[in-house]
Amino acid sequence: xxxxxxxxxxxxxxxxxxxxxxxxxxxxxxxxxxxxxxxxxxxxxxxxxxxxxxxxxxxxxxxxxxxxxxxxxxxxxxxxxxxxxxxxxxxxxxxxxxxxxxxxxxxxxxxxxxxxxxxxxxxxxxxxxxxxxxxxxxxxxxxxxxxxxxxxxxxxxxxxxxxxxxxxxxxxxxxxxxxxxxxxxxxxxxxxxxxxxxxxxxxxxxxxxxxxxxxxxxxxxxxxxxxxxxxxxxxxxxxxxxxxxxxxxxxxxxxxxxxxxxxxxxxxxxxxxxxxxxxxxxxxxxxxxxxx
Numbered sequence: 432x433x434x435x436x437x438x439x440x441x442x443x444x445x446x447x448x449x450x451x452x453x454x455x456x457x458x459x460x461x462x463x464x465x466x467x468x469x470x471x472x473x474x475x476x477x478x479x480x481x482x483x484x485x486x487x488x489x490x491x492x493x494x495x496x497x498x499x500x501x502x503x504x505x506x507x508x509x510x511x512x513x514x515x516x517x518x519x520x521x522x523x524x525x526x527x528x529x530x531x532x533x534x535x536x537x538x539x540x541x542x543x544x545x546x547x548x549x550x551x552x553x554x555x556x557x558x559x560x561x562x563x564x565x566x567x568x569x570x571x572x573x574x575x576x577x578x579x580x581x582x583x584x585x586x587x588x589x590x591x592x593x594x595x596x597x598x599x600x601x602x603x604x605x606x607x608x609x610x611x612x613x614x615x616x617x618x619x620x621x622x623x624x625x626x627x628x629x630x631x632x633x634x635x636x637x638x639x640x641x642x643x644x645x646x647x648x649x650x651x652x653x654x655x656x657x658x659x660x661x662x663x664x665x666x667x668x669x670x671x672x673x674x675x676x677x678x679x680x681x682x683x684x685x686x687x688x689x690x691x692x693x694x695x696x697x698x699x700x701x702x703x704x705x706x707x708x709x710x711x712x713x714x715x716x717x718x719x720x721x722x723x
Contacts, residue, residue: 432626433617436657444689444706448657451707452616455495459517459711461543462489464550465579467511475506486685489550490520492710510578515543518686518705518714522606522653523547525681525718531556532601537589537640540567542574544604549580558582559600561589590635593642601648603640607633609654609661613713630660634668641674644721649679652717662715663691663699670696675722678702686711 437445462472469488476483476491479500484492491512493501501507501514523544528534530553536545539560549558560575560582562568568586575582587595589605610621610629637652644650652669654661670676678701691702702717 432612432621432623432658435659436612439657439659439692439704440689447706447708448713449617451709451713454709455498456516456712457495457710458493458498458501459486459515459520460491460493460501460512461515461520461547461550462491463511463513463546463578464489465554466509467506472506472511475504475511479504486517489547490517492517495709513543513546513578515547517711518655518707519543519606519712520547521683521686521705522651522714522716523551523604525716526602526604526649526651528552528602529556533557533559533599535559535561535592535600535603535640535643537561537592537603537605537636538563538608539584540564540571542571542578542580544606545571545575545582546578546580548604549575549578549582554579554581559585561585561587561592563588590632590639593639596643598645599643601645603644603648603650604653605636605640605650606653607636607661607665609633609656610658611655612657613655613707626658626660630658630665633661633665637665637669638672641669641672641676641719641721646721646723648721650719650721652719654715655712656715657704657713662704662717663693663702666691666699666702666717666719667693667695669719670699677720677722679718679720681716681718683716691715691717
């Protein structure tokens with residue numbers, strides 16, 4: 432698999448990917464505006480004698496060695512902030528949810544992106560958070576309760592949601608189960624057969640999500656892996672399906688990314704592969720609008 436992945440990048444890009452696994456990454460935290468405001472949280476950071484870089488109205492970046500301090504802070508245990516990789520936050524950001532919308536986080540555990548979405552929606556509208564695993568479902572439910580998220584939690588197989596809830600949601604986030612190479616590194620052993628089986632599940636999940644999406648609705652598909660089978664080929668499969676889809680531009684503030692590539696569909700270049708560094712993980716992000 433490594434040679435197939437390497438072929439997708441320039442020599443310089445792949446060297447940066449390998450280098451990103453050499454050291455612990457800096458820590459990004461997300462302000463939970465459902466529990467506090469920026470001024471209050473920044474005062475907590477100041478009192479803990481921490482130094483930070485404010486990325487935007489929600490995100491702060493800290494040195495890697497500050498993780499233990501952050502996770503032991505009273506503010507953390509009061510759920511005022513969530514420790515989250517910045518690339519992961521960008522998946523939720525790009526769904527561009529609005530207050531009052533009907534939104535589904537299809538594979539939601541541990542709940543970080545659901546927390547993002549609830550903040551962006553000002554805790555209004557309808558947020559459905561789904562998890563197929565019983566153990567992970569209770570983790571999700573507990574996290575959302577702790578962070579003050581107003582959401583409905585469901586324990587369903589995501590592949591069935593399209594049939595259960597056709598044309599229900601304005602926006603859907605599908606951060607799909609994947610081989611996790613961008614998170615775990617290339618020491619992780621996955622056979623080509625395993626990758627193909629994961630991709631098969633991803634295609635079914637995306638098809639189900641598109642069924643559940645309203646006409647005119649928007650969907651973000653993301654993975655934390657590098658393989659073409661789990662990324663571009665999943666989007667290609669959706670474009671070949673019965674749905675008429677438009678690929679939308681992505682807002683990748685403060686990250687370096689390269690265009691996805693497809694011989695069959697030039698518009699897949701709007702999908703992006705985030706190149707990891709010391710501040711964030713590698714990710715694939717695609718945004719689709721359902722036209723019919």
